[in-house]
Amino acid sequence: MAIRSRKRFGQNFLTDANIIQQIVSAINPAPTDHILEIGPGRGAITNLLVGSCHLDLVEIDRDLVERLETLYPGVTIYSEDILKFDFSRLRSPAPIRIVGNLPYNISTPLLFKLFSHSERIEDLTFMLQLEVVDRITAQPSSKNYGRLSIMSQYHCDAEKLFQIPSSAFTPRPKVESALIRLTPRRNPTLVANDLELLGQILVAAFSKRRKTVRNALASHLSGEDLQRLNIDTGLRPENLSPDDYVRCANYLSNK
Numbered sequence: 001m002a003i004r005s006r007k008r009f010g011q012n013f014l015t016d017a018n019i020i021q022q023i024v025s026a027i028n029p030a031p032t033d034h035i036l037e038i039g040p041g042r043g044a045i046t047n048l049l050v051g052s053c054h055l056d057l058v059e060i061d062r063d064l065v066e067r068l069e070t071l072y073p074g075v076t077i078y079s080e081d082i083l084k085f086d087f088s089r090l091r092s093p094a095p096i097r098i099v100g101n102l103p104y105n106i107s108t109p110l111l112f113k114l115f116s117h118s119e120r121i122e123d124l125t126f127m128l129q130l131e132v133v134d135r136i137t138a139q140p141s142s143k144n145y146g147r148l149s150i151m152s153q154y155h156c157d158a159e160k161l162f163q164i165p166s167s168a169f170t171p172r173p174k175v176e177s178a179l180i181r182l183t184p185r186r187n188p189t190l191v192a193n194d195l196e197l198l199g200q201i202l203v204a205a206f207s208k209r210r211k212t213v214r215n216a217l218a219s220h221l222s223g224e225d226l227q228r229l230n231i232d233t234g235l236r237p238e239n240l241s242p243d244d245y246v247r248c249a250n251y252l253s254n255k
């Protein structure tokens with residue numbers, strides 16, 4: 001039977017049994033884990049998680065929720081949009097683990113939402129568009145480095161686990177995917193006093209990534225400010241480390 005798939009919910013279902021097994025081995029569920037799966041769909045990953053941990057599901061597509069309720073009678077299923085989900089409803093004394101083969105259109109806003117709850121999260125294991133994984137893990141001075149790399153690496157240690165070919169899905173997406181693990185950093189070396197300000201500085205810097213830092217950050221910091229921060233004003237925004245940007249934001253918030 002053909003699999004019905006709703007494009008607006010980014011439904012590309014995993015159908016390659018070996019890849020599904022590899023993903024679940026990477027998650028490595030334990031009986032004491034409380035795992036939240038986002039977008040279980042037709043249950044490709046869920047089938048191998050259920051029974052091996054405490055599992056909750058969040059799925060936006062009501063038709064799929066009905067199916068999931070029949071398949072997994074003991075599991076709590078939230079029939080909701082994860083972008084509107086209130087994480088305090090998950091009654092778990094310990095930080096939770098979050099997994100999912102994410103719809104590509106919500107991955108960036110979802111990551112930013114999850115970063116703001118990182119104290120409640122043990123780790124995130126997500127399948128994302130390869131390009132997004134490369135942006136998250138990019139190092140300074142590389143072409144993929146930008147706002148997403150800096151915010152992700154400020155909040156989490158990020159590890160690209162493995163690539164997944166588009167042939168592993170039905171229907172087959174136009175892009176390649178990769179599995180990534182993000183582990184919230186409990187003791188960051190440098191703490192940002194004002195995350196919103198850090199975000200604003202990053203938007204300014206990377207909307208003008210071809211300019212020098214001096215020009216790109218002119219609306220926030222003068223050349224003198226940058227010198228005080230020991231930042232070479234001739235560098236480009238992509239040459240600064242995440243810590244450099246946190247230092248800029250803290251300097252401004254203390255001023």
Ligand code: SAM
Binds near residue numbers: 013044045060100
């Ligand atoms: N986990 C399944 C698999 O691997 O085959 C399905 C993955 S499919 C790429 C994405 C799933 O997320 C779909 O089931 C879709 O309905 C669901 N979804 C899309 N947007 C969502 C949202 N905002 N909140 C919760 N679930 C969502």
